[in-house]
Each structure stands twice: as structure tokens, then as C-alpha cells.
Amino acid sequence: MISIYALAYAWAYVFGCVFMDKLTFCCPCHFGLESVLKFEVSKIGGENITVSDGKVFFEGDRDMIARANLWLRTAERVLIVLKQFTAESFPQLIDGAESIRWEDYIGKNDAFPVKSGSSLHSKLTSIPDCQSIIKKAIVNRLQNKYGKARLEESGSEHIVRFSIYKDVATIFLDTSGEGLHKRGYRRRSNGAPIKETLAAGIADLARVRADSIVCDPMCGSGTFLIESAYKALSIAPGIRRHFSAEGWQELPQEMWRRERENAKSQINKSGKFFAHGSDIDTLCADLSLENAKKAGVASRVKIDNVDISRFKPEKGAITLCNPPYGERMLEIKQAEELYKKMGQVLHPDKDNPCVVISPHEEFERFFGKKADKRRNLYNGMIKCQLFMYFK
Numbered sequence: 001m002i003s004i005y006a007l008a009y010a011w012a013y014v015f016g017c018v019f020m021d022k023l024t025f026c027c028p029c030h031f032g033l034e035s036v037l038k039f040e041v042s043k044i045g046g047e048n049i050t051v052s053d054g055k056v057f058f059e060g061d062r063d064m065i066a067r068a069n070l071w072l073r074t075a076e077r078v079l080i081v082l083k084q085f086t087a088e089s090f091p092q093l094i095d096g097a098e099s100i101r102w103e104d105y106i107g108k109n110d111a112f113p114v115k116s117g118s119s120l121h122s123k124l125t126s127i128p129d130c131q132s133i134i135k136k137a138i139v140n141r142l143q144n145k146y147g148k149a150r151l152e153e154s155g156s157e158h159i160v161r162f163s164i165y166k167d168v169a170t171i172f173l174d175t176s177g178e179g180l181h182k183r184g185y186r187r188r189s190n191g192a193p194i195k196e197t198l199a200a201g202i203a204d205l206a207r208v209r210a211d212s213i214v215c216d217p218m219c220g221s222g223t224f225l226i227e228s229a230y231k232a233l234s235i236a237p238g239i240r241r242h243f244s245a246e247g248w249q250e251l252p253q254e255m256w257r258r259e260r261e262n263a264k265s266q267i268n269k270s271g272k273f274f275a276h277g278s279d280i281d282t283l284c285a286d287l288s289l290e291n292a293k294k295a296g297v298a299s300r301v302k303i304d305n306v307d308i309s310r311f312k313p314e315k316g317a318i319t320l321c322n323p324p325y326g327e328r329m330l331e332i333k334q335a336e337e338l339y340k341k342m343g344q345v346l347h348p349d350k351d352n353p354c355v356v357i358s359p360h361e362e363f364e365r366f367f368g369k370k371a372d373k374r375r376n377l378y379n380g381m382i383k384c385q386l387f388m389y390f391k
Contacts, residue, residue, distance in 0.1 A: 025068060026172060027056050027075035032377035032386075033201040037074045044071050057081070065175050065245050066259040070238040073200035073231065076179050079161060079172035080105075087169035088123045090133055096169060097137035105173055107249060108146040109155035112138055115174070117162035124164055134162055134171065156247040177244030184241040185295035186221055193220055194322045194357070198379060199227040200237065202386065205375065206318050206355040208232050210271035213317040217308045217345070219277030222288030222301070224320040229297040232273035236263035240295070278304040278311050309341050319346055319354040325382070336366045343368035348389035359384045 025046070029037045037056045041049055044067050046058035056075070060068070068078045082105075085096035106112050114135045119125050138160065142151055159174035181196040203224065208214055214228040230237050239260065246256055275297075279285045285305040292301040304311070313319055323342065324335050339360070348354035348369070356363070359382050364370050371387040378384065 021061060022059055023062065023064065024081040025058050025060060025064065026079045026081050026170075027058075027068070027072060027077065028054055028079075029056065029074050029076055030054070030195070030198050030201060030378055032375060033074045033198070036201045036204050037072065039204075040072050040074060041068075044068060062251070063255055063259065065251065066243075066256050069176055069180065069243045069245070070236045070259055070263050072180065073204070073227070073237050074197050076181065076197060077174060077176035078180070079174055079176075082171045082173055084168055084170045086167055087164060088167045090124070090129070093124060093130060093169060094133050094137045097134045097171060098141050100137075100141070100171060102138050102141045103145040105250070106138070106142060106158050107155055108142070108148060109152050110248075111153040111155060111157045112160055113157065114138070114160045114162070117164070119164040120166075122164045122167045124167075124169075130162065130164065134160065156249060157244060158248065159244055175243060175245035178241075180238065182241065183237050183295070185226060186223065186291050187294075194223050194379065196223055196227055196237070198357075198377070199223045199320075199322075200231065202320060202355060202357060202377075203228045203231050205386065205388070206320055206353065208273075208318060210234075210268055210273055212273055213314045214273075214275045215311075215313045215317040215319045216275075216277045216321055217311040217313070217319070217342070218321055218323055219279050219288045219303065220284050220322070222277060222291045222303070224322070225275040225277045225288065225301050226292055226295045226297060228318075228320065229273060229275055229292075229295070229300050232268075233271045233297070233300070234266050234268045235296070236266070239263050273300055274314075275301045276304075276314050276317065277301065278306050278308070280305070280307045308338070308345055311345055313346060313352060316351055319348065319352070321354070321356045322379075323356065323358060325359050332360075335360065339363055339366035340368070350391050353388070353390040355389070356387045357384050358387065361385070363387055 031054045034051045034056060038049055038051050041056055041058050046060055049058040083100050087093040087096055114131045116127055124130055161172040161174050163170050183196050208228045208231050210232050212232055216224045219225055245251055277288050282305050285303050289303045292298040323338055346354050371389055372391045373388040375386040377386050
């Protein structure tokens with residue numbers, strides 16, 4: 001009997017699309033979470049892992065496309081690295097891009113938008129011009145390979161991305177589509193939510209485990225609580241969403257089905273994890289519970305609507321917190337008063353560790369205790385410190 005993989009390969013060959021057995025992947029992440037993401041990649045079987053600022057590169061087979069999208073908690077997206085080459089001029093850029101075997105990935109009717117890229121310390125600085133040139137290179141290659149004067153681009157979408165750093169261009173194929181921080185449970189959020197991928201990284205650094213109790217006295221939209229639950233209960237963060245590559249006809253649906261079923265089988269329903277959140281804002285408290293329901297972890301989450309001065313952490317809990325930062329002088333003063341309240345209420349020690357992310361350089365002075373460990377992190381474009389109390 002011919003296997004589904006043989007049929008898929010034969011179909012792809014006829015239409016000019018054959019994914020290689022070994023692929024090179026690149027996963028961007030928040031600066032400061034590279035080591036966390038590297039460990040995640042190793043857990044799902046990534047090979048030849050290398051790390052650079054804000055990126056993790058690794059190798060894997062075709063199934064890794066599905067596995068990485070489903071499981072990587074701190075990656076922003078899963079990109080296939082197609083080629084790296086020197087691009088000091090537009091002719092070099094178009095030649096390098098046109099030399100890529102696009103027909104191995106993109107069918108003759110598929111769409112291939114070139115999304116905005118980046119250029120740093122390079123001679124080519126115009127992102128729109130680079131986009132146009134890469135698009136032209138793909139069109140030239142595919143028109144020649146498929147013998148078509150016009151490419152319809154009516155089929156599945158294959159998003160192309162690029163970066164140019166120190167005159168070296170890297171061309172990617174985006175398998176994720178929407179960023180991986182969009183898990184599907186937070187369609188609404190409060191005014192300044194922490195990104196899901198960053199919250200997941202902080203939960204990992206805080207050593208959240210299957211039997212942990214996690215508290216967040218300013219839970220906002222509940223992101224810390226939900227990401228902690230996902231980690232503790234071994235719930236794949238991408239289990240409730242879909243990805244761009246799921247629409248690629250050259251990839252068998254059986255691969256996605258198998259990886260999703262495997263992810264479901266790994267959920268730890270016996271874990272004793274519990275989360276306790278609170279927020280002074282009634283709307284935020286309600287939103288946290290709503291999001292926990294969408295995430296499928298509401299039975300593990302309790303939400304109160306109280307001010308932090310009245311919040312009582314669970315005994316033995318890990319407290320995770322993303323307090324308001326404040327940008328104007330009045331807001332900064334209010335934030336500093338809030339930090340004082342936090343110190344008076346939380347009293348972190350080895351039995352009740354506390355991890356707080358803040359950009360305020362003097363957070364420790366207002367909190368009333370020097371952190372046992374500090375770690376540089378970025379929350380979006382804001383440079384922060386992760387203040388970790390565990391002694």
C-alpha cells in the first residue's frame with residue numbers, strides 16, 4: 001500500500017513542490033529569553049542549535065514545522081531559512097533571491113506576499129525597495145520554472161520574510177502566519193498586557209512546575225496565570241490555533257493531525273497546579289476569568305477583585321507580577337508607591353518566591369528588598385529588569 005507520505009511527495013513533485021528532509025529553522029524571541037527558547041527547541045528534538053541575539057537557529061525534519069509551531073512557548077514565529085548571501089547592492093539582492101529554489105516550496109497557483117523585513121548596519125536601507133526586489137526575484141524564478149507569463153497567486157499563502165544584517169541577507173519562509181504569541185485565548189485584553197511569549201518565558205525562569213501555585217496580584221488579562229497553567233500542565237501553547245503552513249497543500253494534513261493528537265496526549269491532567277489572581281479593576285478581573293475559560297484552564301484559576309494591599313498570597317506560592325510602569329512623572333510616583341505596597345504585602349523568601357518585571361532601575365529600593373538575581377529582558381521596546389526573589 002502506498003503511504004500518505006509517498007502520495008504527498010508524488011503530488012508535490014508533479015506540481016514542483018518538494019520539502020527537503022532536513023530544514024533549517026529560525027525562531028525569533030524576546031531579547032533575554034534565548035536560553036529559554038534553546039532549551040524548548042532541544043526538548044522537541046531540534047538539532048544543531050545555535051543562538052544569536054533574539055534568535056535561535058536549529059535543524060529538523062518536515063514534521064518539525066508542526067511540532068515547533070504547536071510547542072514553542074517563547075518563540076515569536078517559526079521561520080524556514082531558505083538562503084543567506086551577501087547583498088551590498090540591489091543586483092546582488094535580486095540575484096541571490098532568484099537563486100533560491102522557490103519551486104520546491106511554492107506551487108504555481110500559490111500566493112507569496114513579501115512582508116516587511118529589517119536592515120541593520122547594511123548598505124541597503126530601504127525596506128520597501130528590498131521587498132519589491134525580492135518579490136520580483138520570486139516572480140522571475142517561478143514564471144520561468146512553471147512556464148507561465150502570469151502567476152495567479154490564488155492558492156494558499158506562503159509568507160516570505162527577510163533580514164539584512166551587516167550586508168548579509170537572510171530569506172525566510174514563515175510557517176506561522178500570525179505571531180505565536182496569539183494563542184487564541186486573549187481576543188480582548190487590558191490596556192498594557194504582557195505578551196504571552198514573554199509571560200511564558202518568565203514562568204519558565206520562575207521554575208513553575210506541575211504542582212506549583214502561582215499568584216499574580218495585578219493579573220490584568222490573566223496572561224501570567226494562563227501561561228503558567230499551560231507550562232505546568234504540559235499544554236501545547238498552539239493547540240487552540242491554526243498556522244499559515246496548515247494551508248500549504250505540499251504538507252500532508254496527516255502530519256498536523258498526528259502532531260496535534262500527540263500534543264493532546266501529553267496534557268498532564270493529574271498535575272496539582274493552581275493559580276490565584278487578583279486585580280483592583282473589576283473589568284480586568286472579569287477579563288482574566290473569561291480568558292482562562294477560553295484557554296481551557298478556568299478550573300485551575302481563582303480570580304479576586306481586590307486592591308494589592310488586601311491581597312493575600314497562597315502559602316508556598318510563586319508570585320509573578322507585571323506592575324504598571326508609568327511614563328509621566330505623576331504616573332512614575334504612583335508606580336513607586338505601588339512598589340512599596342507590593343513589598344509590604346508579598347514578603348518573598350525561599351518558600352514564597354517572587355518574580356517581578358519592571359523598567360524602574362530603583363525598583364528594589366521602593367520594594368524594600370534587594371533581588372537575589374536580576375536578568376535583562378525587553379517588554380516590547382522597553383528595556384526591563386526581571387527582579388527575582390527566591391531566598
